[in-house]
Amino acid sequence: MNYSKFGKKFTKSNAISQLMDDLGKANHSNNSNIIMLGGGNPALIPEASECFIAELSELINSSKATQMIGLYDAPQGNEAFINALVDMFNKHYPWELRASNIALTNGSQSSFFSLFNLLAGEMPDGSQKKILFPLAPEYVGYADQGLSDKMFSSVKPEITLLDNKQFKYQIDFDALHIDKSIAAICVSRPTNPTGNVITDQELAKLDQLAQQHQIPLIIDNAYGLPFPAAVYTDAELSWNQNTILCLSLSKLGLPGLRTGIVIANDNIIHALRQISGIMTLAPNGVGSTLLTRMVKNDELLPLCHTIIKPYYQQKAMVAIELFKQIFADLPVYLHKLEGAFFMWLWFKDMGVNSDTLYQQLKQQDVYIISGSNFFMGIDDAWEHQYQCIRINYAKDKEELKKGLEIIRNTICKSS
């Protein structure tokens, strides 16, 4: 078939589609030996899902159900939910939001598609602009979202070694060059894949740089505050008219509802509303209708603080314990677990290639994600990007332990 440029770009085989294919097949196979440590699915936390299911039962038996399935919302998203969010954020943060500061989307992934292509790519004057990721490695889901080629650039991190064979990536501000070709800065906080939470100081510095260069700062808050609040360090959430804060209902345990939330100045929200009208008519109204009552009655944040965050934090402690036991005598390093639910292991100077390791583990029914997928725009010669893997640790302890032991045995055999 003779596809358009768009068609060619969006249908060509890429590493991540291949990987998602593998993970999808493994998830749906009947093989009970599979150890699934790849993928970014949130855990099914019993108390949280019971709470959402109870809410859904109430909703189905109310008059709101007919509206939810029978009416389009406006392109900006469900008004009642937007108003409830405005009140909730204004109650907890001094941001003075109005309804014109919030747009809903069909999930963060689609928020980023609209935002990146709104701000970067081919400009009316013929120039080309990019989105800058100030701290590689960064969320792989951004990689292929550009309608134009070469829409992203990223910067290698500073690596600080910590006690107990842990390490932390930090933004190398000396290497962060912002010129006229940069349309916006974007960072996930907590970061997928590493579990890093960039510090308040780093964020303030990025904010200052963005304002100085009159470009927006996009913060991907999919795992962050105030919901689902998978943040285990001291970190503040900030917003101003130059910040585009992206949230999602997915990591609360509701990825099937495909609901993203963007908080930004009126102009950006107006632009997203226009794009949404063209692309989807209106975003999905199920997630917003389901959570409106809980947000209005201030029940969502307590659920995050009493159930969801402690669940992931406890899993993080188990992951650290297992890491210490299993890799004690090897030069394997763990990125400090500050948020989200991923372990990022670095096989330092061990001659391990993470793409090869991925294949070797797949042969043994263990699925992880090779780190090389997360270094978009970093030059191929930097060996660090082939020395790391991402593991989803929000699992049963025995399954995680077995998987980590197989990883250990495999690297020991091949290095």
Ligand SMILES: Cc1ncc(COP(=O)(O)O)c(C=O)c1O
């Ligand atoms: C950092 C990050 N941002 C955005 C997304 C997309 O989330 P969703 O489209 O489900 O809202 C994900 C999903 O895993 C993610 O990890």
